[in-house]
Amino acid sequence: MNAHLEISNLVKKFGGLTATNNMSFDVARGESVGLIGPNGAGKTTVFSLIMGEHRQNSGSISFDGTELTTLPTHQRINRGISRTYQVPRPFSEMDVRGNIRVGLMPNSIWQMLTKRYDPDRELELALSVGFAESDLDKAPSELSMGDLRKLELARTLATNPEMILLDEVFAGLTVGEIAQITDLLQQKREAGMSMVIVSHDLRSLQPLIDRAVAITYGSVVAEGKYDDVIADEAVRSAYLGL
């Protein structure tokens, strides 16, 4: 298998705490992987390491064969990998359109100065995640948690990623909103986008993934088909304390 994203022997320590402990897994092009594990297992830390928000102590992260370790976050995004956050981080004084606009910006001062905004693309992205046209002028303070997640997703999709890392994408959403986001992510999967999804909502996660990777205490304890991973002794022990 030619790995799209390859994580090898990743170690990250925060003082005396080892958040990722010799972790290795990979994701093939077009594959959707569910990253599961109890609270504090190190799922979000792995995302932060992949995106360059934290620097690992050792180990490597490569994307399409390119080592990402030395690259800053924006360069990783420009190579085609992007993420959402567990707690949405909108631009508080910009409306929905403005937030999406930032995601659509080219990383070039010259192009920023000379290229015009693309309101049609902004609208298309907003509609694709389930916003109505009338929502475009709303400020983040007027949005529900579900809408904030949609906004985060729209801004992330605006960067045109080949692979998307979704952190607790269903948290705080209503049943209807979960269905809406699931439909969108299924469309993206069918279009060939690779995904790594972190979610505690395993029922919503299951139909979206090809494979699951279970981690606890920063290490991979099981990986494979979702049903096999869930049935794994070590996973049940980590989740249920059995």
Add this chain to the structure above:
Amino acid sequence: MISKPLLRSLIIWAIFIIGMLLLPKIFALLGFSKGNLRTLIQACYLAIFAMSWDFISGRTGYISFGHPFLVGIGAYTTAILSYRFDVPVMYSIPIAVIVTMIGGTLFFLPALRIKGSYFALVTLAFMELMYQLVQVIRPDLTGGTRGISGIETLTRGAVNGYYLAVSLMLVIAFVLWAILKTRIGTALSAIAMNEESVKGSGLSTTKLKLFAFMVSACVAGIGGAFLAHYNGSIAPRALFDINFLFTIIVAALIGGSSTIIGPMIGAFFLTLLLEKLRPWLPGAERYFVYGGIALLLYMYQPKGLYAIFWQVVDRFRTRRGGQS
């Protein structure tokens, strides 16, 4: 086709420009002295510095306490080149602006690692360092504590001086406004709101901040250089003064930060206020009064005088709408 908000902005600009250009005529008609015009010239330069400060601090949220450092580089470079080395002003001013932009790069380096109050303190240290350096290092060039006087002036008379200063201010304001109307303006504002999310949107915040610092330094350099040639003299105590620094910041905040017109309104309001208070309060007590007014304004409307103006306009419109 021009959009409605853009048309409104252009109309405001046109009225503002015409008003500023007609001001000397209005002053003459009202029988004001040339001293009043000189006050307006100082207000124009303060507006340039306030716009320069606001381009970094109002937009990106990196509060600079060292802007006189940049103004000082521009002023000293052109003064030394033209006065000591007889370099023609048409060369000394552009060189001064370039040197200021290099100084802006130095200024920028701390912003790569620190933000918030730490950044503000480091920039304050830059100003203090510059104050000490010009007094100690090569006083034969900088004039030491006394500064340099007898610098070539560019205009004769208050009216010409006013037209030069106001043209400079309006051109700078228009260029900054045009820059901020592009995606750059949105990206710089986004940095102030959430720098991590800007990085997470695939943008290099280093590149954006460097651009903002370069533009700000360029404007400060132009303002500093032209001010030196207007006054005909420079003195370190006046340039690197904490009151000068706070006047720049308060002008931007009082008028309306993160706008272009706000710092200009603030600069004119402050300069005229300080000048009108002079007969009654000739000393530093005046700063208490303007500090008090600034405090009241922040409490009532933190977005400044420009926002108050639009509040009044909206209230007037609502009332008219209600009547009809």
